[in-house]
Amino acid sequence: MVNPEMQFEVQDTTQNPVKLGVENLSIKYGSETALEGVSFNIHEHEIFGIIGPANAGKTSFLKAINRMDMFNPEMQVNGKLEFSGHDISKVRNVYGLRRRIGVVFPLPVGLPLSVYDNVALAPRLVGEKDKAELNVIVERCLRRAALWDEVKDRLDSLGSMLSGGQQQRLTIARALSQDPELLMLDEFSIAVDPVTTMRIEDVLKELKSEMTIILVTNLVQQARRLADRTAFFLDGKCLDVGITEDLFTGDVSNQRTRDYVEGRFG
Amino acid sequence: MFEATRINHKNLSRQNMFRLLLGGMTALLILPVILVLGTLIYKGAPVISFEFLFANPTNGMTAGGIFPALLGTILLVIVALLASVPLGVAAAIYLSEYAPDNWFTRAINIAIINLAGVPSIVHALFGLGAFVIFFRFGTSILAASLTLAIMTLPVVIVATRESLQAVPMAFREACWNMGATRWQTIRRIVLPNAVTGILTGVILEVSRTAGETAPIMFTGAVFFLPFLPQGVFDQTMALSLHLFVVSTQVPEMPEAVPYGVALVLIALVLLMNSVSIALRMYLRGKKKW
Ligand SMILES: Nc1ncnc2c1ncn2[C@@H]1O[C@H](COP(=O)(O)OP(=O)(O)O)[C@@H](O)[C@H]1O
Ligand SMILES: [Mg+2]
Numbered sequence: 045m046v047n048p049e050m051q052f053e054v055q056d057t058t059q060n061p062v063k064l065g066v067e068n069l070s071i072k073y074g075s076e077t078a079l080e081g082v083s084f085n086i087h088e089h090e091i092f093g094i095i096g097p098a099n100a101g102k103t104s105f106l107k108a109i110n111r112m113d114m115f116n117p118e119m120q121v122n123g124k125l126e127f128s129g130h131d132i133s134k135v136r137n138v139y140g141l142r143r144r145i146g147v148v149f150p151l152p153v154g155l156p157l158s159v160y161d162n163v164a165l166a167p168r169l170v171g172e173k174d175k176a177e178l179n180v181i182v183e184r185c186l187r188r189a190a191l192w193d194e195v196k197d198r199l200d201s202l203g204s205m206l207s208g209g210q211q212q213r214l215t216i217a218r219a220l221s222q223d224p225e226l227l228m229l230d231e232f233s234i235a236v237d238p239v240t241t242m243r244i245e246d247v248l249k250e251l252k253s254e255m256t257i258i259l260v261t262n263l264v265q266q267a268r269r270l271a272d273r274t275a276f277f278l279d280g281k282c283l284d285v286g287i288t289e290d291l292f293t294g295d296v297s298n299q300r301t302r303d304y305v306e307g308r309f310g
Numbered sequence: 311m312f313e314a315t316r317i318n319h320k321n322l323s324r325q326n327m328f329r330l331l332l333g334g335m336t337a338l339l340i341l342p343v344i345l346v347l348g349t350l351i352y353k354g355a356p357v358i359s360f361e362f363l364f365a366n367p368t369n370g371m372t373a374g375g376i377f378p379a380l381l382g383t384i385l386l387v388i389v390a391l392l393a394s395v396p397l398g399v400a401a402a403i404y405l406s407e408y409a410p411d412n413w414f415t416r417a418i419n420i421a422i423i424n425l426a427g428v429p430s431i432v433h434a435l436f437g438l439g440a441f442v443i444f445f446r447f448g449t450s451i452l453a454a455s456l457t458l459a460i461m462t463l464p465v466v467i468v469a470t471r472e473s474l475q476a477v478p479m480a481f482r483e484a485c486w487n488m489g490a491t492r493w494q495t496i497r498r499i500v501l502p503n504a505v506t507g508i509l510t511g512v513i514l515e516v517s518r519t520a521g522e523t524a525p526i527m528f529t530g531a532v533f534f535l536p537f538l539p540q541g542v543f544d545q546t547m548a549l550s551l552h553l554f555v556v557s558t559q560v561p562e563m564p565e566a567v568p569y570g571v572a573l574v575l576i577a578l579v580l581l582m583n584s585v586s587i588a589l590r591m592y593l594r595g596k597k598k599w
Contacts (some may be wrong), residue, residue, distance in 0.1 A: 142487060149483075169498075
């Protein structure tokens with residue numbers, strides 16, 4: 045059965061320009077394969093969901109996009125990743141690439157700095173020193189992450205002293221301070237209460253108009269609520285990719301996908 | 311219902327026995343410390359005076375004060391710190407933040423740990439060969455301090471590396487993901503959070519060199535100087551060597567003087583240690599995660 049409300053929301057994001065092209069991507073750690081032969085396109089202004097059980101290779105996929113293999117000699121990435129048409133393995137300024145991509149981790153990482161300094165860090169890394177300008181950036185990012193009202197009176201207190209849910213929104217504010225074109229969230233709700241999860245989901249729906257979002261999630265219903273299109277990863281392979289609703293209504297090529305979204309394993 | 315069974319009784323008596331045993335061992339450890347400190351204070355305190363601390367020795371060192379030796383030891387430690395801290399911290403940062411984790415790095419780490427076990431007399435001879443003779447510093451504060459610095463370098467590196475590694479990896483990864491370079495990450499996140507450990511570890515380790523005798527005996531410290539050193543290329547007196555001299559080399563030395571010198575030396579080391587501990591307690595209160 046097709047939910048009429050859902051159908052109303054669905055728009056065809058595949059008409060948008062390609063933000064991230066993935067072609068025959070494989071990731072290995074030493075001799076162990078973490079991901080193999082993945083190909084699909086992620087389009088601008090799309091929330092692209094990635095679902096799949098533990099060890100499917102979801103986190104490795106995000107790491108490859110942000111060139112984190114540079115910090116792990118074990119990790120080898122093969123195949124092609126194109127960010128706005130540029131092959132990222134040939135990007136000389138990887139720091140510039142990473143600044144265009146915001147990352148949010150499963151467990152919130154409040155850096156041991158004040159709330160203000162957490163959000164001001166990214167602009168400062170690129171040389172922004174103007175206090176007034178920083179104030180504007182910090183307030184804007186905290187507002188967009190739905191955290192401003194809770195912390196505006198204690199911007200000087202430590203970011204790591206906030207509650208888990210607040211820290212996760214702080215992490216999102218920090219990612220937004222990079223002014224990213226692509227925002228990648230890795231199971232952001234794992235250590236966050238349901239109320240905060242819903243607030244962050246609302247934030248993501250709004251952010252979509254300004255950027256592309258990759259949402260790796262352990263909750264299939266979260267993908268259903270948010271993602272325009274969704275990929276299903278299992279044991280290092282991408283078994284299905286398509287319009288999210290199709291994955292849930294059974295219009296899929298793969299029996300395993302149906303079993304997973306219906307909760308028969310995971 | 312709650313009567314003790316035989317096995318309860320047995321457990322209880324065993325528990326009491328072990329408590330007594332462990333407590334006894336601890337007491338046995340504390341005893342020598344109390345005895346040493348007690349003897350030093352009892353026999354040495356009477357000679358401590360303003361003059362003893364701040365006057366030159368007179369009368370073949372049997373009278374007067376120990377100021378040149380006290381000043382010399384402080385100078386030696388400070389110059390050694392100035393040399394070993396920047397070098398050791400830099401090496402530790404490289405080893406823990408930059409160096410790839412391969413057999414070569416591991417070999418270097420093992421070499422550093424082994425270097426910490428080299429006897430101080432070996433360092434003394436190395437310092438004599440390297441700084442006094444090869445670099446032509448002569449027997450001087452500089453040569454002696456550099457010898458002490460080489461000797462403390464391994465512990466400075468190890469203390470620094472441990473403080474760096476206590477900073478969670480997740481902080482570094484968060485920074486890298488934002489497009490920070492390794493150096494920006496170290497400068498803004500890692501070092502500020504490791505500095506407590508580095509500082510206290512370094513002070514604690516280096517203060518111990520105040521008591522070293524062998525490494526400075528051939529490289530820059532002398533038995534007696536009629537004047538104070540005017541620069542790092544001068545020789546100097548030092549408390550540790552002075553203690554050796556007044557205890558063994560000077561006939562008719564008043565019995566209390568060596569105790570007084572030892573007391574001053576220990577007080578100096580304890581002072582540096584307590585500065586380090588106070589600093590640690592102060593900074594730990596501001597710990598950020
Ligand atoms: N740093 C690493 N070193 C070695 N193997 C790794 C590393 N990170 C992940 N793996 C392996 O890669 C596979 C995929 O892991 P991951 O990408 O974390 O999956 P997911 O995020 O879907 O749980 C797993 O089998 C995991 O053991
Ligand atoms: Mg994961």
